[in-house]
Amino acid sequence: xxxxxxxxxxxxxxxxxxxxxxxxxxxxxxxxxxxxxxxxxxxxxxxxxxxxxxxxxxxxxxxxxxxxxxxxxxxxxxxxxxxxxxxxxxxxxxxxxxxxxxxxxxxxxxxxxxxxxxxxxxxxxxxxxxxxxxxxxxxxxxxxxxxxxxxxxxxxxxxxxxxxxxxxxxxxxxxxxxxxxxxxxxxxxxxxxxxxxxxxxxxxxxxxxxxxxxxxxxxxxxxxxxxxxxxxxxxxxxxxxxxxxxxxxxxxxxxxxxxxxxxxxxxxxxxxxxxxxxxxxxxxxxxxxxxxxxxxxxxxxxxxxxxxxxxxxxxxxxxxxxxxxxxxxxxxxxxxxxxxxxxxxxxxxx
Numbered sequence: 001x002x003x004x005x006x007x008x009x010x011x012x013x014x015x016x017x018x019x020x021x022x023x024x025x026x027x028x029x030x031x032x033x034x035x036x037x038x039x040x041x042x043x044x045x046x047x048x049x050x051x052x053x054x055x056x057x058x059x060x061x062x063x064x065x066x067x068x069x070x071x072x073x074x075x076x077x078x079x080x081x082x083x084x085x086x087x088x089x090x091x092x093x094x095x096x097x098x099x100x101x102x103x104x105x106x107x108x109x110x111x112x113x114x115x116x117x118x119x120x121x122x123x124x125x126x127x128x129x130x131x132x133x134x135x136x137x138x139x140x141x142x143x144x145x146x147x148x149x150x151x152x153x154x155x156x157x158x159x160x161x162x163x164x165x166x167x168x169x170x171x172x173x174x175x176x177x178x179x180x181x182x183x184x185x186x187x188x189x190x191x192x193x194x195x196x197x198x199x200x201x202x203x204x205x206x207x208x209x210x211x212x213x214x215x216x217x218x219x220x221x222x223x224x225x226x227x228x229x230x231x232x233x234x235x236x237x238x239x240x241x242x243x244x245x246x247x248x249x250x251x252x253x254x255x256x257x258x259x260x261x262x263x264x265x266x267x268x269x270x271x272x273x274x275x276x277x278x279x280x281x282x283x284x285x286x287x288x289x290x291x292x293x294x295x296x297x298x299x300x301x302x303x304x305x306x307x308x309x310x311x312x313x314x315x316x317x318x319x320x321x322x323x324x325x326x327x328x329x330x331x332x333x334x335x336x337x338x339x340x341x342x343x344x345x346x347x348x349x350x
Contacts, residue, residue: 001166001176001303002276003183004296007190007197010282010310014349015196017147021103024142025095026064033061033070045134046088051080068096085131086110103139104288107132108230111249112237125248132252136228140193144219147194157350159200161308162186163207166277170341173303174275183277186210187270191283193219193226211270215263215292227257232290255291264292271296277304282349285325294329297339306341311348319343 012019018027032042032049037057041050061067071092074081083089087110094101107128114124165180186208188197197212204210217226229252232238241249250256258264270276278296285293296302305326309319323340330336 001181001183002185002187002270002274003162003166003279004271004276004302005162005186005188005279005281006283006285006293006296007188007192007281008283009192010284010349012147012192012194012196012282014282017194017196019143019146019192019194021101022064022095022099023146024139025092025101026067027142027146028138029064029067029071029092030061033057033067037061044084045131046083046085048082048084049074049080051077064095087128087131088135102286102288103135104228104230105286107252108232108235108238108288111230111241115241115244115246115249122246122248125246129248129251132229136226139228140219140226143193147196147219156203159203159207161281161350162200162204162210162279166304167345170277170306170345171304172338183208184274187267187276188212189267190214191216191289193217195219213263213266213270215258215267217261224261224263225257227254228252229254229257230288231255231292232287234290234294235287254289267292268295271299271301275301275303277306278302280305280307280322280326282308282310285322285329287328290329293326297326297329298331298335302339304341305339307346308349309343309346317348319346 009019028046032047035042036049037060042048043050057070057073059066061070071081083092087107090110091101091103091106094106110128111125114121114128163182163186165182166176168176168179168181186204188201188210190197190212193214193216195218201210201212214224216228218224219226230238231254233253233255238253297305307319307322307326309317309322311317320343326340327333327336
């Protein structure tokens with residue numbers, strides 16, 4: 001029996017890397033505002049800030065709250081700040097209101113709007129794709145910058161977690177003779193673009209043979225470019241795209257980018273090879289990866305799904321919310337109840 005480990009952004013965040021979409025939005029906004037305050041005109045595909053009048057702003061902007069305050073000041077003046085992208089403007093104010101944003105989901109919602117507006121607005125779709133291309137490139141540069149330092153790699157807790165036994169009480173779909181069974185192989189499906197896992201892999205391999213699949217690409221890689229977009233071909237709105245003769249609708253749909261490498265086929269070979277348990281490590285299990293996650297979770301050889309939850313306090317964690325997210329990938333809810341390991345047998349992320 002093997003183990004498939006889904007590694008998401010929560011894994012990088014637990015190491016001190018500021019790699020959330022909200023962190024990226026904060027960096028972009030503060031950087032643009034500071035460039036303007038220093039006497040320059042910021043102008044790119046998303047945002048323009050330009051004026052000779054900077055008298056109200058003196059300090060270096062370092063926080064998202066202060067960035068929003070300055071945007072309010074600039075909005076009261078004419079011809080200073082221009083949101084050139086409605087998509088990006090909505091992302092900014094989503095972060096302001098909710099303290100988070102899912103860039104991929106928001107992009108898809110805009111695709112839907114343009115598809116329905118003005119009889120399939122091709123110019124609008126082309127514009128939104130160009131803006132998303134720009135965002136993707138800026139995000140990659142940002143992640144390269146914030147992951148230059150090695151942080152918090154001294155602990156062996158993750159090695160112990162990855163190499164733990166598959167316990168008999170975690171599996172109900174298959175009879176396990178041993179109380180504790182060591183996986184014969186670990187397969188890391190890394191949804192991050194970063195190399196944080198590489199800090200552990202040598203020691204993990206001393207215990208269990210392991211492989212890392214950078215399913216969404218790697219930073220600054222020509223052979224394995226980053227994949228950033230929408231990945232739910234089961235969405236009813238996506239199915240409507242297929243009736244349109246507009247290839248621009250599919251430019252940032254993940255399936256068509258998976259064909260650029262053998263990574264997806266390698267994943268399929270793994271899940272077809274033997275029974276496997278799934279570990280969820282810092283992955284949101286959101287709809288932007290639904291097609292892939294549905295294929296994994298509903299696979300006949302997937303016998304157990306173990307959630308490592310984020311614990312905010314002794315009484316507050318995201319375990320139940322994570323089960324809501326996982327449920328959206330199951331057509332057979334009875335099968336889902338058999339596969340998800342109960343909270344009683346789960347533990348928080350290190």
